[in-house]
Amino acid sequence: MKKGDTIELRITGYAFEGKGVAKINKSLIKPNPDLTEAERRKENYVVFVEGAYPGDVVVAQLRKIKGSFAEAKAIEIVKKSVFRTEPRCKHFGVCGGCKQQDLRYEKQLYFKQQQVKEVFKHIGNLTEYKFEDIIPSERLYFYRNKMEFSFAVKRWLTPEEIGTDEVIDRSFALGFHIPRIYDKVLDIEECYLQSDVTSDIVNFTRDFFKSKNTPVYSTETHTGFLRHLVIRVSHHSKDLMVNLVTSKEDDVLMNEYKEKLLEKIPEVTTVINNINQKKASIAVGDYEKVLHGPGYISDKIGKYKFRISANSFFQTNTLQAEKLYGTALGFANLSGDEVVYDLYSGAGTISIFVSEYAKKIYAFENVISALEDAEQNAKMNNINNVEFIGADLYKTFIPVVEEKQLPKPDVVIIDPPRSGMHKNTVKDVVALNPGRIVYVSCNPTTQARDVAMFVSKGYKLIKMRPVDMFPHTYHIENVALLEKI
Numbered sequence: 001m002k003k004g005d006t007i008e009l010r011i012t013g014y015a016f017e018g019k020g021v022a023k024i025n026k027s028l029i030k031p032n033p034d035l036t037e038a039e040r041r042k043e044n045y046v047v048f049v050e051g052a053y054p055g056d057v058v059v060a061q062l063r064k065i066k067g068s069f070a071e072a073k074a075i076e077i078v079k080k081s082v083f084r085t086e087p088r089c090k091h092f093g094v095c096g097g098c099k100q101q102d103l104r105y106e107k108q109l110y111f112k113q114q115q116v117k118e119v120f121k122h123i124g125n126l127t128e129y130k131f132e133d134i135i136p137s138e139r140l141y142f143y144r145n146k147m148e149f150s151f152a153v154k155r156w157l158t159p160e161e162i163g164t165d166e167v168i169d170r171s172f173a174l175g176f177h178i179p180r181i182y183d184k185v186l187d188i189e190e191c192y193l194q195s196d197v198t199s200d201i202v203n204f205t206r207d208f209f210k211s212k213n214t215p216v217y218s219t220e221t222h223t224g225f226l227r228h229l230v231i232r233v234s235h236h237s238k239d240l241m242v243n244l245v246t247s248k249e250d251d252v253l254m255n256e257y258k259e260k261l262l263e264k265i266p267e268v269t270t271v272i273n274n275i276n277q278k279k280a281s282i283a284v285g286d287y288e289k290v291l292h293g294p295g296y297i298s299d300k301i302g303k304y305k306f307r308i309s310a311n312s313f314f315q316t317n318t319l320q321a322e323k324l325y326g327t328a329l330g331f332a333n334l335s336g337d338e339v340v341y342d343l344y345s346g347a348g349t350i351s352i353f354v355s356e357y358a359k360k361i362y363a364f365e366n367v368i369s370a371l372e373d374a375e376q377n378a379k380m381n382n383i384n385n386v387e388f389i390g391a392d393l394y395k396t397f398i399p400v401v402e403e404k405q406l407p408k409p410d411v412v413i414i415d416p417p418r419s420g421m422h423k424n425t426v427k428d429v430v431a432l433n434p435g436r437i438v439y440v441s442c443n444p445t446t447q448a449r450d451v452a453m454f455v456s457k458g459y460k461l462i463k464m465r466p467v468d469m470f471p472h473t474y475h476i477e478n479v480a481l482l483e484k485i
C-alpha cells in the first residue's frame with residue numbers, strides 16, 4: 001500500500017498524543033517479497049491512527065509508512081467505541097483545540113494515567129514507584145484563564161462552506177490554526193474553553209477590523225498589521241484582559257478599537273497592545289502599550305493573590321493549579337526548617353504557595369518580566385522568605401549559587417517548560433545534593449528522560465501523581481517525587 005490509500009482497522013490501544021493503535025500483520029501494508037509466507041505471517045506491525053479510540057473500527061487513510069510502523073487518520077467510523085460521547089462544540093473535528101471532546105471524561109483520565117506509566121517505562125525504564133490516581137479537573141469546560149487566537153490572511157473553509165453558493169471572504173480569519181497547516185486559520189465563533197464573553201470579544205474583534213479593512217500580518221510577506229488576540233480572565237475576580245498583538249503601532253486605530261470594545265463589552269478591565277516586530281509568529285511583543293486599565297489582571301491560587309501581566313507565565317487552569325501545587329507541596333513534605341530551591345519559578349507562584357512551610361526559598365527564572373511579577377507577588381502577599389534570582393537554567397547555575405553564597409537546598413522543586421531540563425541543570429541539582437526533588441511537568445516524555453538521569457545519579461523515584469489541567473486534550477501534567485538513596 002502507499003500513502004493516501006485506505007485500510008480498515010480495529011483499534012486496540014491508545015498511544016502518545018491520543019492516537020489509537022491498531023496491530024496488524026505487516027504484509028497487509030508493506031509485504032516483504034524476500035520472506036516466506038510463514039515468516040510474513042509472524043511480522044507484526046503497528047498503525048497509529050489519529051481520531052480513533054480503543055474499541056473503534058475505522059477506515060483510515062495512510063499518511064506515513066515506515067519500516068516498523070505507519071501513521072494514519074480515521075476518515076470513517078465503521079463501529080463506534082463505547083468510550084465515545086457527543087462533542088459539544090460546533091468546531092469539533094476541524095479545530096485542533098480540544099481533540100478529545102468525543103471521548104468520555106473518565107476514559108480521558110484513564111488513558112492519561114496509562115500514558116504516564118507507559119512513558120516512564122519506555123523512556124526511563126522506570127516501573128518501581130507508587131502511582132497515585134490522577135486528580136480530575138473540577139471543571140470540564142470554561143477552565144482556561146488564557147486563550148490565544150491568531151489572525152491569518154488565509155481562512156480555512158469547512159466542507160459545508162465550500163458546498164454553499166454564498167460568496168465567502170477567505171482573506172481574513174481570527175481563530176485557531178488548523179493542525180499541521182501552519183498558514184490557515186479557522187474562524188472561531190464559539191469556544192467552551194474560557195468563557196462566553198471570550199467568544200463575544202473574538203467575534204467583535206474580527207468584525208471591527210474587517211469593517212476597517214485592516215491588513216492581517218502575513219508570515220510569508222511580513223507585511224500587514226494584525227497578528228494575535230490574547231484574552232486572560234481571572235477566576236477569583238472579575239478582571240478581564242484583552243491584548244492585541246500587532247506588527248507596529250497605530251494609535252488612532254487602536255484607540256478606536258479600545259473605545260468600541262469597551263462600549264460593546266464593558267466587562268473588559270484592561271486593554272493592551274503588544275508590538276511584535278519580529279518575523280517569528282509569537283504572541284509576545286518586543287514592548288507593550290497599556291491602552292486601558294492597569295495592564296494586568298489579578299487572580300488567586302489557594303489563599304495567595306497574584307498579579308499577571310500580558311506576557312508572564314501563569315498556570316492556565318487556575319482551579320487545578322491549586323491542586324497541582326498542593327500535590328507538589330505534599331510531596332515536598334516540608335517541616336518549616338528547609339531551604340528550598342524553586343527552579344523555573346515563573347511569576348513565583350510555587351515559591352509563594354509553599355513559603356509558609358519552608359525556612360527560605362530561592363527561586364530561579366530567566367524571564368525578566370516574570371521575575372518582576374514574582375517580586376510584586378511576594379510583596380502583595382507579605383512573603384519575606386523568598387528570594388527571586390535571575391538565572392538561565394540552560395547553562396549551569398552553580399556560579400550564581402556560589403557568587404551569592406546561597407545555602408545548599410534540602411528540597412528542590414522543578415517545573416520546566418515542555419522541553420524539560422538541560423542536562424547541565426540536572427548535573428547541577430545532583431551536585432547540590434538535595435534530600436528530595438519534586439518534579440512538576442507538563443510533558444511526561446521529557447520528565448521521564450530527566451527523572452531517569454536523576455535515578456542514574458543516586459536518586460530513587462518514590463511516587464507520582466498526574467493532575468488533569470487540560471480536559472478534552474491529550475496533554476498531561478504530572479508530579480514526581482525523588483529521594484536521595
Ligand SMILES: C[S@@+](CC[C@H](N)C(=O)[O-])C[C@H]1O[C@@H](n2cnc3c(N)ncnc32)[C@H](O)[C@@H]1O
Nearest residue numbers: 313344345346365366367392393394415416417
Ligand atoms: C512551566 S513554566 C513554570 C512556571 C511556574 N513554576 C508556575 O507554576 O507558574 C516554566 C518556566 O520556566 C521558565 N524558563 C524557561 N526556560 C528557562 C531557562 N533557560 N532558564 C530559566 N527559566 C526558564 C519560563 O520562563 C517559565 O516561567
